[in-house]
Structure formats: structure tokens, C-alpha cells
Amino acid sequence: MRLHEYQAKQIFAESGIPTPESRVVTDTDEAVHAIQEVGYPAVIKAQVHVGGRGKAGGIKFATNHSDLRTTVTDILGMDIKGYTVEEVLIEAGVEVDTEMYVGITMDRSAGEPTMMVSTEGGVDIEAVADDTPKLIAKEHIDPAFGIYPYQTRKVAYKAGIPSDTVSDVSSVLLTLYTLYTEYDATDIEINPLMITESRDIVAADAVMNIDDDALFRQSELAAHEHQVAGDPLEAKADEYGFDYVRLDGNVGIIGNGAGLVMATLDLVDHYDGKPANFLDIGGGAKAERVANALDIVCADKNVDAIVFNIFGGITRGDEVAQGINDALSRVNTISKDIVVRLAGTNAQEGMEVLNTDIVSVESTLEAAVAQAVANAAEASQ
């Protein structure tokens, strides 16, 4: 789960990392009111749960009320990678001397967190990582012993940041690691971390991604989760507890197990179809869960045909078949062709239960996908 910038900044500020004066607003009147405390020049920033908002036009500057009203109106309601902007941050502009990047992320191949410092702040750090990796200094942190202050100095000097700022950057890194562990972050970064003309240090941006698997012990942060707007079908799938990703094709896909569902998507593409979604019903799904999954995929207007691919280990074919029948009887008119392929545990029993007046059945993965792609092509003509 990605926190909003203002949520992360609040956590930073409470831990002693300096942040610019700022207010969150949801309309222009609030913005005009907020500016009295923030002052001009101000930066107006969209608050969305994805990166890349600057490139999408979600960050603008204002030096007077007329600017402010226009930019706030422009940014509110804007669509950024499928997320609608509902809040903007009005933040005091900073007189910048130097910008840098600092962050901590999990190095999955080493199994250890890594801190990173670069003088190339304020730009697309992923592009820097790809094109000129030498410009990012890195240092692993032992998860058992934790971080040592010398490591923060080492990485700061290695990155070549101005030496009069090393002490400040070092203490920011120490604080970031404390927050990283305390909040179960997967990534935590400041880009840019600014050095002002008066040599003060300010976090001009704040990113915190929280490990979804740790939300059970991060109840305060978990409370933010319902604010994720995103795609309505993705929100609904989230409610049901499905792993669901909406795509832009017309072949709906439901299966069990992430790897098998991904492989089914790839196979749709292999047969020149276009996947409409990824939906994993998970292991051991019962009939009702199967019916809920079918509801979500049927609710997607782009979907012209559906393939249901289940390889039962702990999931039972007869339970899945019952769920499909239930969903079909719940919705009066299913106008979409559904191809079902059941294999593994109780697959034969499932085939016998299925209402084959409404769905068609294939015995292999390849045949099921090919049939669904053909159905979709026919339906979209």
C-alpha cells in the first residue's frame, strides 16, 4: 500500500525530518484559506497512490490567488494512471541550492534492506538506476543488527554530496531506517531532499510503500487503505479479497494460483486475444467465492468472453462448478460466453455438476483459451 505524500510527510515531520509548511485541501476555497499560512510561492501537488504524477501534470506552481485557483481546479479530479485526484497538497516553495535522492528499499536477491544516496535528486531515479547506476551509492543494512551511523556517512561521502550536509543527511537516513522497520515499509524515499540556500535540509517529497502482508500489525496505516479509489472493479475485488488487476482487453480470465493465471493471460495473448484482467480466486475457494469472482468479471463492460481455468490441488472442481452454476442463476441474463476448464482434484465431479446449457467445457488449457479467444472475437464483431 502506498501512502499519500502528505501522510508520509506527517510521519517524517513527527520523527524530526524537516518538511515544508503545507496543507491538504479538497477545493479552491480551502486552498485560498490555506495559502495564508503557507504563503507564496507555493507548489500545488496531486495526492494519488501512484508515482509519476509530475509527468502527468499533477504538480504545478502558484504565485498569486488567480494562479492558485486555476491550478487547484485543474488538478482536482484529474485522472492519473487510473486514480482520480481528490486531494491536493498546498506546500511552501523552497529556495533550493542542491537536490539529492535518499531512500531505503529491500534488495530481494540479497535478502537485506539497502540504503541509497544520489546527487541526482529531483529526477526519475529509476532512469538514473538504469542508465548511470554509478551515480547511486548503495549500502546494505544487516536486518539482524540494524543500521550503524558510520554506514550512513560512508554512503553519503561515496555519493559525493556536499560535505557540509553529510551530518544532516546521515541523521535523515538513520531516521528513515527507524521508520522503515517501525512501519513495515517496502520502500521509503525522499526525492528530492533539498538543501536550501541557507544550508538547511528539507524533505520536498515523501514516498512510503507499506508491505500489504504486514498490515495486520499496522492498524493505523491500514485505516488509510479504504481511501484508495482506483478502478471501481479493482476496489470491489479488493473488498472480496481477490488478487485482481484490470487490463484493457476483452477476454475475461479467472483462475486459481498466481502463476497459472499469469500463464493463462499469456496464452490468451499467444492465441492473438487480449486479456481483460488477472483474477486469482486463491487456494481452496468455495462456491460463493467463485460466484463473486464471476460477478466481478461479468461487470466489466469490456469483457466479451470468459475463460475459467482451475487446476485443483486444495481447490475442488465440484465446489468451483457449483459456484459457477450459482453465479449463473443469480444473474438472469449472462450475455457473455463462458468456457470452463477443470483439472485436478474432483475435476470429473465438477464437470458433471456444471450447467453445460450455459457454459462450454474444454479438457485442456490450450483448447479452453483458444475457444474463449474465438468467442471474444466473434462477440466483438
Added chain:
Amino acid sequence: MSVLLDDETRVVVQGITGGEGKFHTEQMLAYGTNIVAGAVPGKGGQTVAGTPVYDTVDEAVDAEKADASIVFVPPAFAADAIFEAVDTSLDLVVAITEGIPTQDMAQVYKRLSEVETRLIGPNCPGIITPGEAKLGILPGNIFEPGCVGLVSRSGTLTYQVVSNLTDRNLGQTTAIGIGGDPIIGTSFIDTLRLFESDPATNAVVLCGEIGGEDEEAAARVIKNEMDTPVAGFIAGRTAPPGKRMGHAGAIVSGSGTGTAQSKIDALNRAGVPIGRTPAEVASHIEELL
């Protein structure tokens, strides 16, 4: 022959009294797995599926001489359970649990580097040596004894590929699901080396997916260290960047690392044919044998 597991392996089930623990203990026993004990705090003295339960892994090992464990413990307590097994110096620990916090696993991973114990998983279907024993939740009936080793990051995709192999009478020595999390105990590289040194394994199937760089690392080991031929499958060619595709580890980063294409290219360069469909993987293995 096989790797890591056979019918002599003495197993303690951690979490044996829970719903999943009980069900799969019965399934594993029915398959022939030598389950000698269960371990659940506060449940010592009980019996599940004819198996004695102890309060700690230590007691279970003392009393029943277990040398492996399987973990069916909920995510909040799973890292603790793995530590318990590792600190009891078992040879093999298989963690089925899905959803263990990544920072917990970083701690576990650190400890593993200091000991001899091998962890498989977490978030995996387990390991099976067909005809002898299974330590996990894999459906035993789709496997056949044979000469193909299999390693996979996924569960049900493994079943799909195995059924394609078995359909063509390509039986398996051992199949290992290493798990779909960002930090796992046993990597592709570890299992490839085990299969290379197993005289009964004549070919290996590697099932990878998007995210991380483990498949690329595997390609280097295949090229430099292996004589046993390998064929593969990579899931997630059509996955969009930045979206987590079910598995916590299955994500193409915004900068484009961890893509299916990069993995397919690396494996192809190491001489590994990649099936475009699961059935095609079985055809490749047929040709390689």
C-alpha cells in the same frame, strides 16, 4: 534417487492442529510421508491423525528423531515457527504459509546464512518425491516417478506442467515449489545444483515468472555449471509494469526490471528452450532426453 526428500525423511508438522495442518497431514500420510510428530504450543499430549503432538519442536525432535519440518502456521506467527525449526537444527524446513511480512523473512534469511538448515518457501506448495513422500499441499495423483526434476515459483502452474509431463510418461525425480515471495529460503540456483548432482535426474524443468532476477541468475548457473539439460516456462509476458500479479514477488518494476522477456532472453542464451505453452515445455523435455 531424489533430492532433499525420500520415504525415510522423518517429519514434524508445525501447526498440525489447525484446519489446513490436519487436512494436509492426513493427505501426506496417505501418500506415504513419514510423519512422526506434530508441534503446537499448548497442544502437547494430543494426537492428530494418529500422530503425537508436542508443545515444542525441540521436544518433538528429542522424542521422535525428526529431521525435517513443515510449517502450517498463520502469517503473524510463521517467522517465529521457522526460527524454532531452524534453531532445532533440522535439515529441511518447508514453509507453506502465504503472507509472511517481508521484513520478518529478511530476519529469517539472515539466520539461514549462518546454519546448515535448508528452508523451502515460504508461500509455496512444497516438495514431492513421487512414489516416496510429499512435504506440502501438492496433489500427489498427478505425479509419476521418473527422471525429470522440476523447480517452480508457483503452485498451480507446477501442477499444470507436471500433468503435461505425466501425460507423456515423463515422470519426475523430485518437484520443488520454491515459492512466490520476494525473499525465499531456497533459490532456483540452489535447486539446480541439487538436480545437477543427482544421478537419477536426467533433465530439469524450470518454471519462473516476472519479478526479481532469480531466473537470470539461474541462467548463469545453467550455462557455467550444468551438464543436465534444462527447459523452462516463464509466466507473466503480458503483465503490466507496477502491478503485483498475485504473488508478492511477481511484479515488473517501473524501470522495467524483472520482465518476462529479460528472463526468456537470459535462459535462451544459456541454451534453455522456453515453452510458449505449458504443453510445449513437455515437448522440449522429450527432445532433450
